[in-house]
Amino acid sequence: MAQIEIRDLGIDYRKPKSNEVFSAVDSVDLSVEKGEFVTIVGSSGCGKSTLLMAVAGLVDLTRGSIEIDGKRVDGPGPDRAVVFQEASLLPWRSVRGNVKFGLEMQRWSGGDLNERAMQMIRLVGLGRFSDYHPHQLSGGMRQRVNIARALAVDPEVLLMDEPFGALDAQTREIMGTELLRIWERAKKTALFVTHDIDEAIFLADKIVVMGRNPGHIKEVIKVDLPRPRNESILDSDAFHELRKRLRAHLAEDMSSMQLVQEVA
């Protein structure tokens, strides 16, 4: 059986100040194998982040179910850790203090705690910066801390919500390669939300393409590019082929969006 099983998932929101119900995600079925790197791509408003937050246990399900290793998700758990879009680092804690946060929640203490945190900080390449505070770090470094904090608790599944969305293109590319290096060593199942097509292909074993109104899965694409990967695959024919396919999907979404705007 797959590690993550999502069956007929639906998530509705009630719009604030009205009784209108808005369906963010509907009829989503998805299986993710252990150790698989899955990227979820789609234009904004397609419910990709909502789907991820549901797996994290931070959003209530309206219909269907999510199981991880056969256990139903009904809240956050130590088997999952989230890397948020905004680094969400506690500004009064140092890099080390922030990486410790999740471990503290799992009641680690003393020397083990410290050692584990430092190990993760070194893994993401910030060994020299463990005593810095978030405001002293660049955006890319903050996201490294964000990733270290999630990896520290040794989750089965790593959930990433556009972690590089706010970074400039070059940093983003470096971080992508770096993430693959870390992932290949940590061997975690990964769900990675992005709206960047190249990023989605570069990282993935499997790409989940989502569409809007309500958020649903349009296609699941297997990516057979060899690993370990580096920037050179960006120019391969297979990569171009995948990029074309994804572009077509997103263009479809865009035109339907424009239509809605014209009607309105």
Next chain:
Amino acid sequence: MRSAEITAEPAEARQLSLSFLRPSRSAMIGTLAVLAFLVLWQIAPTMGWVNGRFTSRPTEVLLAAIDIFQNDDFLYHARISLTEFVAGFALAIVVSVPLGVLLGTSKIARHLIDPPLMALYIAPTLVLLPIMVIWLGIDMAPKIAVVFLGAVFPIVLNTMAGMSEADPKFLRMARSFGATKFDIFTRVLVPGSLPALLTGLRLAVGRAVLGVIVGELFVSQAGIGYQLNLYGSAMRIDRLLVYALIVSAFGYTLTVIVRSVENKVRDWRSK
């Protein structure tokens, strides 16, 4: 200011410069202005521009200060005022911090108490002074009460704001790691609201000093405010000014101390 200098100068020049011996321009202008004012103040009565009986002179104020510290039971009066201040302020902290935390974490409590609290914060609590005197007499008690009333509201309101305005990003992050309500309280809300609490303390200092002095001016048998009243009715401008300076110096120093702690704690927020 300093960073502009550094970038403007080449590296070698920077190493040799003795800029620390050269006071900054703003400090120099400030000192000159004060000196000019003191000179003007000293000569104005002699030149007949003002009546020295109403303005006194810097030299007279200095002599009065020396005399007050030597012969005026200064320490006795200062101790009374300080006791009133510390007692009222401590009481305010003990009450307002837990209350602010409660209001900051409970929406229901906030909706219930926020409007009257706001009204009391805006209303000058000194208007209650006559009532405090009727209830508590003319000793230290009514002054302690007025200090308490002055200090309690800014601390409550700022603590409450710091608690309730916690960044939802942090709450979500904490929850994702399985944080309990208690974890969130101790590790996210409390450290996050510390700067706001300190802001409350700083604002409270001014109101508390005012409470002590006005309370003593109103009715008292001892204290700095009592002395102010005494020398006011005796038209001893020099002594009046010494006491006024002592009061401002006290309030100023305390505010500066709290602010420096506040800035240190807030450091991570800047930038």
